[in-house]
Amino acid sequence: MSASSERPSVTLIADRPGPGAARPYRFPQVVRRTVAGGDVVAAHLPGQNLAVAMLLLDAGAGREPVGREGLGGVLAKALEEGTTQRDATAYALAIEALGTELVTGLDWDTFQASVQVPVGRLGAAVELLAEAVRTPRLDPDDVRRVRDDEVTALRMDWANPGPRADAALRADLFGAGNRWGRPMYGDPDSVAGLDVEDVTVFHSEWFIRPGTLVVAGDLDRLDLDALAATAFTGTGGGPVDRGVPIDVPVRAERRIILVDRPGSVQSTLRLGHPGPHRAHPDHVPIALAGTVLGGAFTSRLNHLIREVRGYTYGIRGDFASSRRFGRFAVSSGVQTAVTAPALVEAVGEIARTQAGGVTEDELAVARSWRAGQLSVELQSPRAIAGALSTLVVHDLPDDYHARLREELLGAQVAQVSAAAATHLRPESLTLVVEGDAAVIRDELVATGLGELIDHPPAG
Amino acid sequence: MPDSGYPWPISTTRLDNGLRVVVSEDRTAPAVAVNLWYDVGSRHEPAGQTGFAHLFEHLMFEGSTHVAKTEHMKLVQGAGGSLNATTNPDRTNYFETVPAEHLELALWLEADRMGGLVPALTQETLDNQRDVVKNERRQRYENVPYGDAWLRLLPLLYPPGHPYHHATIGSMADLNAADLATFQAFHRTYYAPNNAVLTVVGDTTVDEVVSLAERYFGGIPPRPDIPPAPDGRVVPATGVPAEETVVTEVPAPRVYVAHRTHPFGSPGYDVVTVLATVLGSGRGSRLYQRLADGERIAQPDLVGAYGVDLAHAPAPLIATATARPGVSGERLAAGLAEVVDELVTVPVTAAELDRAKALLTTAWWRQMSTVDGRADALSRYATQFGDPATVSERLPAWLAVTAEEIAEVAADTLAADDRATLTYLPEEKL
Numbered sequence: 001m002s003a004s005s006e007r008p009s010v011t012l013i014a015d016r017p018g019p020g021a022a023r024p025y026r027f028p029q030v031v032r033r034t035v036a037g038g039d040v041v042a043a044h045l046p047g048q049n050l051a052v053a054m055l056l057l058d059a060g061a062g063r064e065p066v067g068r069e070g071l072g073g074v075l076a077k078a079l080e081e082g083t084t085q086r087d088a089t090a091y092a093l094a095i096e097a098l099g100t101e102l103v104t105g106l107d108w109d110t111f112q113a114s115v116q117v118p119v120g121r122l123g124a125a126v127e128l129l130a131e132a133v134r135t136p137r138l139d140p141d142d143v144r145r146v147r148d149d150e151v152t153a154l155r156m157d158w159a160n161p162g163p164r165a166d167a168a169l170r171a172d173l174f175g176a177g178n179r180w181g182r183p184m185y186g187d188p189d190s191v192a193g194l195d196v197e198d199v200t201v202f203h204s205e206w207f208i209r210p211g212t213l214v215v216a217g218d219l220d221r222l223d224l225d226a227l228a229a230t231a232f233t234g235t236g237g238g239p240v241d242r243g244v245p246i247d248v249p250v251r252a253e254r255r256i257i258l259v260d261r262p263g264s265v266q267s268t269l270r271l272g273h274p275g276p277h278r279a280h281p282d283h284v285p286i287a288l289a290g291t292v293l294g295g296a297f298t299s300r301l302n303h304l305i306r307e308v309r310g311y312t313y314g315i316r317g318d319f320a321s322s323r324r325f326g327r328f329a330v331s332s333g334v335q336t337a338v339t340a341p342a343l344v345e346a347v348g349e350i351a352r353t354q355a356g357g358v359t360e361d362e363l364a365v366a367r368s369w370r371a372g373q374l375s376v377e378l379q380s381p382r383a384i385a386g387a388l389s390t391l392v393v394h395d396l397p398d399d400y401h402a403r404l405r406e407e408l409l410g411a412q413v414a415q416v417s418a419a420a421a422t423h424l425r426p427e428s429l430t431l432v433v434e435g436d437a438a439v440i441r442d443e444l445v446a447t448g449l450g451e452l453i454d455h456p457p458a459g
Numbered sequence: 460m461p462d463s464g465y466p467w468p469i470s471t472t473r474l475d476n477g478l479r480v481v482v483s484e485d486r487t488a489p490a491v492a493v494n495l496w497y498d499v500g501s502r503h504e505p506a507g508q509t510g511f512a513h514l515f516e517h518l519m520f521e522g523s524t525h526v527a528k529t530e531h532m533k534l535v536q537g538a539g540g541s542l543n544a545t546t547n548p549d550r551t552n553y554f555e556t557v558p559a560e561h562l563e564l565a566l567w568l569e570a571d572r573m574g575g576l577v578p579a580l581t582q583e584t585l586d587n588q589r590d591v592v593k594n595e596r597r598q599r600y601e602n603v604p605y606g607d608a609w610l611r612l613l614p615l616l617y618p619p620g621h622p623y624h625h626a627t628i629g630s631m632a633d634l635n636a637a638d639l640a641t642f643q644a645f646h647r648t649y650y651a652p653n654n655a656v657l658t659v660v661g662d663t664t665v666d667e668v669v670s671l672a673e674r675y676f677g678g679i680p681p682r683p684d685i686p687p688a689p690d691g692r693v694v695p696a697t698g699v700p701a702e703e704t705v706v707t708e709v710p711a712p713r714v715y716v717a718h719r720t721h722p723f724g725s726p727g728y729d730v731v732t733v734l735a736t737v738l739g740s741g742r743g744s745r746l747y748q749r750l751a752d753g754e755r756i757a758q759p760d761l762v763g764a765y766g767v768d769l770a771h772a773p774a775p776l777i778a779t780a781t782a783r784p785g786v787s788g789e790r791l792a793a794g795l796a797e798v799v800d801e802l803v804t805v806p807v808t809a810a811e812l813d814r815a816k817a818l819l820t821t822a823w824w825r826q827m828s829t830v831d832g833r834a835d836a837l838s839r840y841a842t843q844f845g846d847p848a849t850v851s852e853r854l855p856a857w858l859a860v861t862a863e864e865i866a867e868v869a870a871d872t873l874a875a876d877d878r879a880t881l882t883y884l885p886e887e888k889l
Contacts, residue, residue, distance in 0.1 A: 012679070014525050116825070156758070334594070
């Protein structure tokens, strides 16, 4: 060992290596069947020890009547409060003894219930999944208690920064008179207003149709017909009209909505405007424009607001879409003292991208990132099941992921810049700011970004 | 019962400079995970420098000798990869998963910031990332109800001077005082090849990885005298419960009950892992059955228990519950304490044990279902236990835990007079 306090010299390789030979892209083999009146869509994952089964029902939040937001969430919780065969405790012990919980999820288009277990236990797990979804007890006392717990849970959630701002943005974009202008999971008041009959009627109308069973696992060790028979036994009723895309009007002028959060050390930003629905032909260039602007860590927004200015821990923006509608939105939390400049600069980046499009350098990162993510992120059975559910919900073919990859890699600057020019609407943005109004209100008015509207206080 | 929790090949090579290179080949998907663990965490921070290990982690993304500022993220994402880093009391890890043809790029980037960070580190970068970290503190700990619970629990569990006494995020005052020279010294001290493990899992071979590691990391010299963190293995029991009540803007009373148990990796902690699952994972757990379902004093979505997997001192077991409307913090705390106490007096049944082991089995294979999950596990076992192959022992060890062992460990570690209790109460509305 040297006695010197100097570190021995470091030798690093200066030249950045290029890529090696590209490996062919493979999405797992997809198997489709129709069994007992329902559809099965499966992916073969040879050698995988875990397997996932997910039942997709056409019972998303979009099916809830206006004023009954949160109904699907209450029903999801009530499914586990006992079945016609066993009480809640016995059900919990039975399903958890297999190594899984019943995982439920809800988006605008679907309700999902899934299990994840070592592959040999999938048959038993699907039996319990079907038992809860098809034959829940729905005892009125249990349903009322679950509803009250859900109200409490939503109150807890709504005490965090974010939910009130999200709701204000959604209402302003889509109109609070429409189901899609109200929070996907409802709010404490809408859930408090649900009664037992709402829940039992919603179940009988939507939860005993067959739906689609998605399976991701080693199909050599699984019997798809048996799984499907279990999932679809006792079901009836055909598919229902899914509705056409909704024509959402865009605002003529930008506006600021201020949601007061006294004493907040950060301001929560939610910026947005309506956007295209999922089946829009520009889907891929729109996604890439969103990636350049706010998707990747190296996006324009994150670079400027986090890396250059240090205003935030992170800022993201994207286009999101469901079958019937979509939106562009940016979200962040910024230090209270820099709320106004952060807002001005974020709007400026959106306007710059709309007007000037993207550069080849930026698009190169965006297209390889989005394409590479198809190899990198689609590994686990849970992730593969999610990818299969995209095929089901949006009527896409088995080779969709391979085609998507080609489309991403082939996207050109002109095409993505045109999508940015068409689908970004900086002059129509609604700018929701949830923060300490007493501190930030005057500065927000002074930005001149738009008329400031005070959001009515909660409760 | 499986013989192994890791049925894939593992190879370990040590380069001349001390860097351990772990490779686990799996050709299933055309991706590779690259994962580096540096054996430095917030436990190494002296008083007045809390938060430095984590702020340093941020600086590692801001450029090095041959990588311009912000280029690191751009190159990895531009290769289609996912990347991140985390810091905890024990260690700092850096990881990216990339399409297999970009393995060499990932190794080049990691080598450049291991060997060449200091020349690229500027005051401007430090100031900017200090602001980002302060924003992270605001967003994750200060601006959310109950967000500072972990910050408050640690000093209740570990005395001043103990390496786990302070939280990894650090204090605003210490972050404000951070100067450039300290960070330059931090890198020279800890970011040496002999203080790191490099793991690659996925679509590659041992030969390819070892030869690339030699090429890119081989020219980085070792550091002979890396100072150890203070020894925290023995924490004397005070015999006096530690209690803190916080009255603040929260929507409902919430209670955390915490104990020091055993270090992660020890047989005692395997028992704690199973015990925590019996106590607080799922609707079949004791806490759910007793507090959410039985007495109905706790909100069903917010009741649970978990161990925090720290390896260099007795690791915490934390149980928590949040009150249903109309239930006082006092009643909730009493109910929670009672269920914890019963782990000693009410034997765990065979059904409870089987349920816990089934849930843990799924959780284990879930982590192993991705190349990045496997790479992180291998880096951990190589760093903390000297041999990545010991990863295969964890799942069988959990599955071998008995009800008697749970009762013994509960009696040893969950005594009421050595308990930390943190209670949040809503402010009285005027």
